[in-house]
Amino acid sequence: MPRKDVRGKQGAGEAGGEVEAALDELYSTPPAGFVSRREELALRARTDGRAEDARRIHAARRPSLAAWTANLLRRSLPQESRRFLELGEALREAYGALDRAGIKELSVQRRSVVAALSGQAAQLAAEAGQRLSASVRQEVEATLQAVLADPAAAEQWAAGRLETALTPPSDLLPGSAPPGKAARTAPARPATRAPAKDELAERRRERERQLARAREAAEAAEERLRERRTESAEADSESGRAGERLDRAEEAVAAAERHLHAAREELQLSRQERRAAEERQRAAADALARAEREAREAAREAERAERRGRR
Template sequence: METLNARKGRPGGAGRELETALDELYTTPPSDFVARREMLAAAAKTAGRVDDARRIHAARRPTLAAWAANLLLRSQPEESQQFLELGRALRAAYHARDADGLKDLSAQRRRVVTALSRQAAQLAREAGHRLSESVQQDLEATLRAVLADPDAADQWAGGRLINALTPPSDFRPGTAPAAERPGTRGRLTPPPGARAAKDELAERRRARQEQLAQAQEAAEAAEERLREERARRADVDAELQRAREHTEQARRRMSAAEEQMQQAREEYRQAENEQQEAEEHSRSAADALAQAEREARERAQHVRRMTAGTT
């Protein structure tokens, strides 16, 4: 008999850290699953729990429908336990061929599945993921499978679904008995050969569901890569913009420096011209000074001669 959050051989002590990490991981939104998984695995490895790190790293990312079902289980434990009990009652009524009881329980089943699927969708929106119509259908199919199939109930009660579940074809709690004959009212009587055909149909549905789950997982992985590439492209574009701005600033400084250099060249040429003119003036002044000194000496000598002649 399934119980909420049931675990076969669930360990205690140190193993509980692994269970807690996995429980957290499977309620992490699929878009953040890989990053959170690597973070938890790295933390376990750093703590010396190598085996735990390996198990965490091997965890597969759930589809959106499976994640929403896990989130519902963790967030609404009381309602989830009542849902599991409803499933046990439905299966007991089916196996007892209690058509009247099954009819009453089926009406309750429809209301509960609708209500829980809406709660799960609301929880997903609050976590940042709006469920599409197809994902919502997968979620409702999972809840119907939990009611109809004890194995599915055990899987959901574990809280670590990876893919959406498919209801078995030979138990449809929303339908009335296939045929009623006098004296058999209240007993379910499947037509001859129906079980084999239903089993084959169920197998095909399970195969299609598995293919769909794989395709969804691949699509989600591609979307995650696309988000990563877009973020990387945004970083590169920002870096390019910064480089362009830096180049423009350098160009402006270079242009200003070139203008200053041109102005300095003009000032240098002007200074050279002024220096040449000053040097010419200096030479002229030196020549004039030398001439004046010669004339002064000659005049002085002449004066001395004249003075000597009169004595």
């Protein structure tokens, strides 16, 4: 019996892996082909006797173009996405303790990273045949802002199966509620004993460490995005050079094909001329043979006539 239980658990795990793989593939499919691919995968699961998997697959909803683009970004750039998620954690941690100057600095870095990453997402979508309108790009940026601001949104995006674009909550959006404003709107707290100097110093050091971690995360994300843009530019340049080489090669092939066609026509003409010359040669040889026979016959006839004359 224990052996049977083990096999049952393994089979369940394999089935779960199959449906997860199917869902991952489904949410990687462009929205236009989502429904048809969903039906294919659900039918395959039902045919294999996996009714529950078929139900889960069929329950998947087609993502909006912005959500699909965000999913594409998550799956296509795993390292950049991981660093972006880490940046969100660092920012959320740092914003709770920073002063206004620190929040302003991190907000500038946040906007820069989001803009660069949303640009990468638009490029990936274009490479997949999906051109994004300005409104869709705004939805992608809003989704990325939500990922930075809200841990629940970050978890949803990390799964790579968004169905709709995310909206950053105003009360969680970094920079939307600076500490000064939060202090004015927060309920009054009972008076407490003033903290000791060493406690205040430790808090300042902790804020400085949090700020340093957030800055490092933002700088690392910006550096990686710069590298991606450089790689993309180099790839575009190489693609352009490859296109030029392809054009030259196609022109050379076309020219070679023209030369080959002319050479084949010349060859055909030469063969025809050779056959005509061979026919003329055979005719001349036949005429020569006849002339030689006639000459020999004439010589014999002359010889016979000469003998008759002597008699």
